[in-house]
Amino acid sequence: MTTIKDNFDGINKQIMDTAISCGRKPDTVQVIAVSKRKSVETVMKGIQAGAKHFGENYIQEAIEKINIIGKEGICWHFIGHLQSNKAKFAVKYFEYIHTVDTLKLAKEIDKQAKKIDKIQKILVQVNIGKEETKSGTGIEEAIELTKQINTFENLSLQGLMCMPPYFSDPEKARTYFKLLVLIKEKIIARKMDNASMEHLSMGMSNDFKVAIEEGSTMVRIGTSIFGKRD
Ligand SMILES: *Cc1c(COP(=O)(O)O)cnc(C)c1O
Secondary structure (H helix, E strand, O other): OOOHHHHHHHHHHHHHHHHHHOOOOHHHOEEEEEOOOOOHHHHHHHHHHOOOEEEEOOHHHHHHHHHHHOOOOOEEEEOOOOOHHHHHHHHHHOOEEEEEOOHHHHHHHHHHHHHOOOOEEEEEEEOOOOOOOOOOEOHHHHHHHHHHHOOOOOEEEEEEEEOOOOOOOHHHHHHHHHHHHHHHHHHHOOOOOOEEEEEEEOOOOOOHHHHHHOOOOEEEEOHHHHOOOO
16 A cells, blocks of 8 residues: 555656656746645645645535644645635634635635735636536626626735546546636736736646646645545
C-alpha cells in the first residue's frame, strides 16, 4: 500500500515532469489536495507530506475541519457548489472560492467580504461541457458575469475554473481545457481593473497532465493523493 506521502511526492513529480516537457515552469502549477470526505487525521497526513493547498467541497464539513486544523501555513480553497446563504462561511474560512457562477452569489460574497473588510479571491466556474448535472455559468454568460464582478469592490477575480465531462481517456478533455483558455483570453482582452485572471483551475486526478499542457495553474487532486473517497 502506498502512503499519502508517496502519493503526494508522485503527483508532484508528475506535475514537474509534465510542466517541463511542455516548456512551463513547474512552480506555475499549484497542486490543491482535495480533502472532501476525508478526516482531520487524513488532512494532517497531507500536511505532513508537504501539502499546503487544500480543497473542500462542503461548507459544514470544511468548517469543522478548519476549526481544528487552522489556517496557519495552509491555503484553503472552496471548490464545491456554493449556495448564497452559505457565502458568509465561505468568505470567513476560505482564501479562494473557485465556484462563483451567478451574479446573485457574487453579490452576496462581496457583501459578506465587505462586512469583515476582506478582499475575497474568487474564480468563475464555467460549465464547459454544458452539462445539466454540473454547476457553472454558461459559456456565453461567463464574460458578462466577469464584467459585473469587476464592479464589486470586495472581490478579486483570479481566473476561471472548470470541470469537463468525465472521460476515461483524458485526451478527450483537452478541447474543454482549450475552450476555457479561450474564454480567459477574451476576458483579459477587456482589461478589467480588479481582475488579475492569472489562474486556470482545471485538471483532476484523471486528466491533470492534459490540463497542465493546456495551461492549468491549479490542479485539484483528490483520489490520487488520498485514495478513493469513503
Ligand atoms: C472531488 C473533486 C476533485 C478531485 O477529484 P479526483 O478525481 O478525486 O482527483 C476536483 N475538483 C472538484 C470540484 C471536486 O469536487
